[in-house]
């Protein structure tokens with residue numbers, strides 16, 4: 001089998017890359033380990049930056065998002081028993097974010113690829129990337145039990161944090177930058193209309209809480225918990241009780257509903273440099289992870305593949321490799337700024353230890369500053385709606 005670009009992973013990064021390449025007449029094959037149903041139902045992120053929304057619209061896959069997504073023009077920061085709104089529209093010259101679940105983005109992209117005759121192979125096994133240090137990379141895999149070989153000009157490693165592409169790069173090429181946080185997020189997906197029109201980020205002495213949503217009928221709520229915690233230790237009643245305490249405010253009520261899903265996710269910041277090795281290019285979570293407090297993981301995946309698609313288009317139209325050679329450097333400039341923002345939001349809003357009153361006073365002062373200074377509010381808003389795409 002032969003194609004121009006072999007893409008490992010049918011998450012947002014892999015599917016969007018395949019879609020962008022197709023719009024420029026470049027062929028790709030996407031190889032995905034999980035089933036189509038699994039990928040389309042996997043609950044993850046849900047906040048799209050203005051630039052991601054614009055990209056999906058511009059490339060013809062934003063129609064359902066524009067119909068069903070929720071435009072948010074601000075967020076609430078809660079601390080000391082009060083809520084303070086950060087108004088994106090006035091602070092960023094009219095920008096906003098879109099609430100639209102990641103799995104719906106994946107569904108729209110999959111439908112678009114398949115409708116255009118794109119090759120997306122689900123449930124492939126034993127994917128191995130080889131020979132990417134030379135001009136003829138190969139991807140070996142098994143499909144319906146049969147061994148297959150895909151010859152391609154380039155390989156895009158869009159296979160997430162636990163994929164095979166990054167570990168295939170020889171030792172010594174990549175430098176890892178990492179921070180593991182001493183807490184995790186326990187998240188629940190709830191069948192109930194959101195109790196607030198906008199997201200509420202709550203700093204509380206019991207730990208951080210976030211009220212978010214995926215649609216007008218589905219709420220998504222999170223609480224900070226110890227990283228070693230087992231989900232079985234958290235019965236629904238215990239989770240609701242904690243959410244009520246951390247999000248409480250006079251005159252407001254948290255609406256409960258059936259819990260559809262619950263999970264605990266560890267929190268880390270992670271970047272590898274460079275994001276390329278020969279003809280293998282890493283994009284999205286395979287190259288970097290951000291703690292979800294800034295709602296950036298999916299958006300970073302979109303901005304990486306936009307850069308990669310542009311570089312591949314340059315190569316196929318002119319034979320030049322200038323943009324491909326600069327891929328890592330171009331992406332990393334934006335990635336590090338987004339890492340900084342995600343780390344900052346995480347550091348401001350979570351309890352790091354039980355017994356450090358200095359840090360707690362400092363966090364409260366920071367929240368007070370962010371919500372009372374126009375300059376500080378603007379900094380938060382500018383980053384939240386998204387820095388300019390590369």
Ligand SMILES: Cc1cc2nc3c(=O)[nH]c(=O)nc-3n(C[C@H](O)[C@H](O)[C@H](O)COP(=O)(O)OP(=O)(O)OC[C@H]3O[C@@H](n4cnc5c(N)ncnc54)[C@H](O)[C@@H]3O)c2cc1C
Pocket residue numbers: 008009010011012013014031032033034039043044045046047102127158159160161162163164265283284285286292294295296297298301
């Ligand atoms: C559990 C979890 C919860 C998250 N929750 C949030 C959240 O609440 N808010 C937020 O802002 N962000 C969240 N994120 C981050 C966000 O969802 C990611 O940043 C985003 O999915 C990145 O997209 P991606 O395409 O790079 O990677 P992924 O979405 O991980 O896609 C990678 C794809 O590659 C496939 N794959 C992996 N290995 C192989 C292999 N060997 N062969 C073939 N295919 C393979 C995977 O099945 C997957 O479909 C969450 C991430 C995770 C992992």
